[in-house]
Amino acid sequence: MSFEILVVEDEEDIRSLIAGILSDDGYPVREANGSAQALEEFQSRKPSLVIMDVWLKGSNMDGIELMDVFKKTDPDIPVIIISGHGTVETAVSAIRKGAYDYIVKPFPSEKLLITAKRALEAVQLRRENADLKGRSVVEERLIGRSSVICQLRQKIDRIAPTNSRVLISGPSGAGKELIARLLHDKSDRSSGPFRAVNAASMVPERVEEELFGVEDETGVTYKTGLLERAHFGTLYLDEVADMPLETQSKLLRLLVNQRFQRVGGQNDVQVDVRIITSTSRDLEKETQLGRFREDLYHRLNVMPLEAPPLMDRREDIPELVTYFINKLTASTGLPAREIGDDAMAALQAHDWPGNVRQLKNNVERLLILAGGDPSQPITLESLPEEVSVVKNTPNAQESDRIVSLSLRDAREHFEREYLQVQIERFGGNISRTAAFVGMERSALHRKLKSLGINSSAKNAEATKSSSE
Secondary structure (H helix, E strand, O other): OOOOEEEEOOOHHHHHHHHHHHHHOOOOEEEEOOHHHHHHHHHHOOOOEEEEEOOOOOOOOOHHHHHHHHHHHOOOOOEEEEEOOOOHHHHHHHHHOOOOEEEEOOOOHHHHHHHHHHHHHHHHHHHHHHHHHHOOOOOOOOOOOOHHHHHHHHHHHHHHHHOOOEEEEOOOOOOHHHHHHHHHHOOOOOOOOEEEEEHHHOOHHHHHHHHHOEEOOOOOEEEOOHHHHOOOOEEEEEOHHHOOHHHHHHHHHHHHHOEEOOEOOOOOEEOOOEEEEEEOOOHHHHHHOOOOOHHHHHHHOOEEEEOOOHHHOHHHHHHHHHHHHHHHHHHHOOOOOOEOHHHHHHHHHOOOOOHHHHHHHHHHHHHHHOOOOOOOOEOHHHOOHHHHOOOOOOOHHHHHHHHOOOHHHHHHHHHHHHHHHHHHHOOOOHHHHHHHHOOOHHHHHHHHHHHOOOOHHHHHHHHHHHHO
């Protein structure tokens, strides 16, 4: 399970009984015999739930005072108070001070388990709500049927359950965080937290505070870092190449023994976290330039994955456009529109330097600005200028060169440019290209050969993918 419970009880037999009931139901449990040990356990790693007696003999603090300390570190930590001398006043006071519930001893084991389960369900609900807020710009699945996407899905399915560290490389906007979330969702950690952070977006001086947390001079935690919040789950570090070198060395120690120290702390914190990283840079080159630790690179790059740029999967664009239209119309109330063949061809021919993210933004802009009858398809004229302009539009010098050609040579020049664009549009699939341009497959092969266009490698890959 992804929840850990701390039991604080001064009577050993009762503490062991409670711990045994919870352990038998599958919960990881830690024990403390008083306030001092409870603070040490809480400091070593924040639990998901605290169950403790209101009266702690021989301790500096009682359960209510101890709960106040815990709540200063994490206001959302659920605490169940138990007591053998329960009164209505004590119960009401505990709830008002932030206790999740109050149980009077002796209690049946079923009562304890039900209360603990409800408290942890509340924790899970808050966690899921936080994750949903973080998913606002992330799609839930990989869209497309191209060979590169099919191969990527297969790799994710194989890697996800292994718990291995993964380094995802690829350009900005290609879906690296989506891949990381899929690896988490398909793993045994799926019920645990998924925490994502972009190293480039953090102030360099505060990277360690964000990752490792902070302790005050008394040793009591007052800020929990991302690593602790990802305990039993996954921490995704985007653009890891932007992490300061000093922080890289501390991250390396974590990867070696799953231990770290908070900023200002003296004691080790041990966690069980899967680390997934991503980068849009060439990390191997960064190590050669001394900007990234080579030993950390090899630790992170256990299982490499590539997020393909959109220009390498152009045949997925129609499906992506349809998906974005359906999603945007459902969330914004904009009328659904169809994309005409000429507009779709232009979308597929565009290089999309911003990849899937840029495509989504353009689809949204298109739905908002496209005029005309909503029942009619959106045509090429409605596309933004950055997309509708053909990428190989001749400049003045090129126009002069074409004018100097004979009609036969000019026609051959046009056919070569046209067929190259169409082959790229259909991801190298000769059968689909031939069907679109209105030629027999064998005739298209002969035409490509006569024009000096080599499509054999792409076609073989596409054929292999379609046969799978």
